[in-house]
Amino acid sequence: MGEALIEGSNWRLVEVGRVVVITNDHPYTGRLAAIVEIIDHKRILVEGTSSDDSLVVPRQAVPLNKVLLSSLVIPGLIRGSRHATLKKQWEKAEIDSKWKETNWAKKRAQVAKRKALSDFDRFKVMRLKTQRRFEERKALAKIKASA
Numbered sequence: 001m002g003e004a005l006i007e008g009s010n011w012r013l014v015e016v017g018r019v020v021v022i023t024n025d026h027p028y029t030g031r032l033a034a035i036v037e038i039i040d041h042k043r044i045l046v047e048g049t050s051s052d053d054s055l056v057v058p059r060q061a062v063p064l065n066k067v068l069l070s071s072l073v074i075p076g077l078i079r080g081s082r083h084a085t086l087k088k089q090w091e092k093a094e095i096d097s098k099w100k101e102t103n104w105a106k107k108r109a110q111v112a113k114r115k116a117l118s119d120f121d122r123f124k125v126m127r128l129k130t131q132r133r134f135e136e137r138k139a140l141a142k143i144k145a146s147a
Contacts, residue, residue, distance in 0.1 A: 012069040014038060017077035019095055020046060020067040021104075022057065030108070032099060033057040033067075034090065037080050045080075049087040051096055059083070072098055 012018070018035045022028045032055045033048035042064055048057030074093045077086065090096075099105050117125070 012071060014044065014064065014069065015073070016079050017074040017089075019070045019072040019074065019099070020044075021070055022046075022062065022066060023068055024066045026062065026066050028057045031055045031057045032070075032095070033062075034074055034077065034086060034095075036077075036086065047083065047086055049083065049090050051091070055096075070099075070102070070104070072102075 014035065016035055016037065020033055020035060022031050022033060028048075031048055032050055033046035035044050036047050036059065037045035039045055039061055043061050044064060044067070045059065046057060046062050046067070047059040048055060050056050072093075072095055074086075074089045074095065077089050081089070
């Protein structure tokens with residue numbers, strides 16, 4: 001018989017140590033937390049011990065429909081870990097720096113930056129876009145003319 005190749009899936013599983021982003025109408029929307037315990041099929045116990053104060057989440061039960069699973073996992077985190085243990089593992093896994101490198105975090109930072117623009121800043125962005133478009137079209141016309 002032929003050999004069977006068994007591979008793990010690329011699904012993001014609900015597991016202890018998985019880093020989640022809290023969403024929806026939760027008071028800690030947009031913050032990072034790690035799954036510390038799985039309560040039942042609809043709720044998890046999370047805690048976020050980020051070094052950035054704007055991302056800290058106190059330990060609490062959160063419904064699964066109010067979180068998004070990230071690709072980051074804290075390896076070796078045991079179920080029901082206490083705050084100090086979680087903080088050590090969080091720093092050891094360098095979750096904060098890994099999060100800042102993800103496209104997800106970069107996109108969120110870009111959206112927040114755009115949202116904070118003033119009217120004059122939006123005008124300057126518009127002018128820069130039109131200048132860039134003009135230069136691109138000029139270069140394209142030059143290439144077409146030489147071909």
